[in-house]
Amino acid sequence: MQIALREKVCNGEISSEELVTRFLERVNELNPKVNAIVTLNDKVMAEAKEMDSLAKKGICKPLHGIPVTIKDNILTKGIRTTFGSVLFKDFVPDEDSIISERLKEAGALILGKTNMPEFGLVGITDNPLFGVTKNPWDLTRTPGGSSGGSAVSIALGFSPISIGNDGGGSIRIPSSFCGVFGFKPSPHVIPKYPPPNTFRGISVDGPITRYVSDAILTMRILSGPDLRDRRSLTVPKINFSEELDKNEVKRIRIAYSRNLGYGVVDSKVEKTVEDAVYRFRELGVETIDEINPELPNLYKALMTKITVEFATFIYDKLEEWKKVTYKPYLNFLLPYFEKLTYHDYVKVDNEVDKLWSKLSNVFQKYDYLITPTVSVVAFKIEEGIGPSEINGQKVGFGEWSPFSFPFNLTGQPASSIPVGLVNNLPVGMQIIGKPYDDFGVLKLSLYYERNFSWHKMRPQV
Incomplete structure (x- = not known):
């Protein structure tokens, strides 16, 4: 989508100003119902x-005039960044993160910041500052x-690209619940600066989009080493411009695990x-091949x-x-921390x-x-943290x-791609690859998307 929009802006078919106006009109209409965007630029x-x-x-840049939204824990110079706290x-940061910097260099326009739980510590979106974000499939x-907030922004068309981050599933979980595509890169493929205070070594930034091709273009723009992230300097160069051909598809070997050996899965989601x-x-x-890898539950x-890090x-x-x-943090974070020793860490x-x-x-x-x-599919807000x-x-x-965090710990790339509905709520399939x-x-995600139409489903708010 963003590729077509960029071409329209560059050839004068539509102005960037008109494009931004259209997205802002949609935000103004629907955001009060879902609370996905918390600060506008x-x-x-x-x-x-x-x-x-x-x-x-x-002069036409790779994301020329395209509005994007960014999670509220990624620094954006001159735009409030609260971490949900x-x-x-x-x-208001006086510098950009590497991601914000590269997006701007590519011609993207930061439309606003998206909601998140306080400091990103749980798999829901609620905080004492802005309140709860609601799922557009069922409020x-x-x-x-x-x-x-980023996944909801994509599901409702507030922007064609949103940037989130993932330290244990934080891109993939909401992508699954909202019926959109999310990608967690390998560590430092996208350089991280400033470095995180929590989820050290396992949190990565990445795109949430409607179309896989948009995520690929975003990765092409955001990836590559930067001296401010020393670990990015040793990451192997990845070419994000090849196509998957049919002969290559035949040679692919896929292992499928319904529960990794320890997870409990809703029977309809599993099917x-x-x-x-x-x-x-x-x-x-x-x-x-269906396998049971009998992984340890970490x-x-x-x-x-x-x-310990938080x-x-x-x-x-x-x-x-x-x-x-956020009061639930007091009920589980602090009591748990008080029991830990440095040996545990x-x-x-x-x-x-x-x-x-x-x-x-x-x-x-x-x-x-x-x-x-x-x-599971998205659960009721009244159920709290799960x-x-x-x-x-x-x-x-x-x-x-139970299926997202292991691959943060091992540093493997993983995507969530929509594959169906259960009780009119989206279900995501996770594809995990070898490191880098x-x-x-x-x-592989793109190949699936091109042959099936689940990515086209839209919530009716």
Whole structure:
């Protein structure tokens, strides 16, 4: 979509100013119902006029005049960035993140910032500063999180591209719940600056879009090394411009796991994803094997890592934070932190090594692993941080999303692509690749999208 819009702006068929006006009209009409965008860029019309002036001079950039939305924990110079926290309610950065910088260099216009849970710590979108974001498919349900505002923005057409980040599923979960495409790159493919205070080494920025091709173009613009992120300097160069041909498709080997050996999955979600996986046979994929990799469940290790890092970050403002924070955090974060020792934090890496030992066996035999993105469809907002049971079976905190975080810990690229509806709510399928096979995951997602039409479904708000 954005490619066609760019061409229209560049050839004068539509001005960037007109384009921004159309998107703003849609935001003004629908955002009050869903609360996806929390801050608008008050300079965006002036910036659009500047893009139109350049177009008239024959200067046309890769995202020339295209509006984008950005999650509210990514720095945007001159535009409020709150992290969903009352502590940062008036924070206006005096510098851009690398992502914001590259988007602007490519001619994109930052339309506004999208809602998120406070500091991105949970898989829903609610905070004391802006309140709850609602799922456009059912306003009584969550869009997921933590990039929930971004996923809703794409589902409702507030912008053709939104940038989120993912430290345990925060791009893929809301993409699944909102029926859009989300991509989590391998670490440092998109350089990260400033570095995160929490989810260190496992959080990555990435695109949420309606069309896979838009995500590929976005990755082409945002990827590549930057001295401010030293780890990006050793990332292998990835070519985001090739096409997947039919002969290549035949050689692809896909492993499918319905639960990774430990997850509880809603039976209708499981059936929808299973049907989607085997549709790859219609596209020419010859090897599709169902496997049980019997992976260790590292959710406790993830929580240990996040809790220790967040407590370290907030320590100097702990008492002030307690007074204004999202109250459920006080019920699980602080009590959990008080039980931890430094031994627990150090052991996380050992646990991840065991996880990778199991996964490496899978990826020696197969090119891609496919799972449900999430165990359930979007749940009711009144259920809080998650449902208490799935298929009549009691589940604990976070067990409704068991399939995304392992691949943050192992540093693998993964996408969520819409593949159907259950009770008129979207279901996502997760495609996981080998480390730094980012374009492979995107190409396979694109190939699926081009042959099936689930990406065209729209919520009726």
